[in-house]
Amino acid sequence: MKSSRDFLLGFITGVVAGILTAPKSGQESRQWIQDEADKRTKDLQDQWSKGVEQVKSQVEQVKSQVNQWTGKLQDESETKKEKFNDNVDNLANKAHSGVDSAKQSIKID
Template sequence: MKSSRDFLLGFITGVVAGILTAPKSGQESRQWIQDEADKRTKDLQDQWSKGVEQVKSQVEQVKSQVNQWTGKLQNEGEEKKQQFNDTVETAADKAHDGVDAAKKSIKVD
C-alpha cells in the first residue's frame, strides 16, 4: 500500500515539475492545470454520482427482498395461527361431543 502511494506521489510530483518547466508561459501552464483539474473534478463527480446510484439501487433491492421475506413470514404466521385455531376448535368439538356422550350414558343408566 505504501509503495503504491509513494509511486503515485512521485508520479504526480514529476508531472507537476514537468508542466512547470515546460516551454509554455506561466499563464498557459496555469490555465492548462486549471482545465485539467476541472476535468478531473468533473470525472470524480460523475464517478461519485454513479457510485451513489449503485448504492441506492442495492439498498432498494435489499428493501424489496426484506419486504418479500416479511410478507412471506406474515403469511406463514397467519397459516400457522389458522391451523392452531382449527386444531383447538376440533379438540373443543371432540371434547364437547365426549361430554355429550357421557351425559347421555349417565341419563340412560
C-alpha cells in the same frame, strides 16, 4: 479509500511533472493546471454519481427482497394461525362431544 488516495497522488505527481517539464509561460501553466483540475473534478463527480446510483440500486433490491420475505412470512403465519385455530376448534368439539357422551351415560345409568 486507497484508490482515491492513489488517484490523488498520481494526479499531483503528474501535475508537478508537467509543470516542471512544460515549456510554457506562467499564465499558460496556470490555465493548464486549472483545466486539468476541472477535468479531474468532473471525473470524480461522475464517479461519485455512479457510485451513489449503484448504492441506491442495491438498497432498492434489498428493500424488495425484504418485502418479499415479509410477505411470505405473513402468509405462512396466517396459514399456521388458521391451522392452529382449526385444531383448537376440533379439540373443543371433541371435548364437548365427550362431555355430552359422559352426561348421557350418567343419565342412563
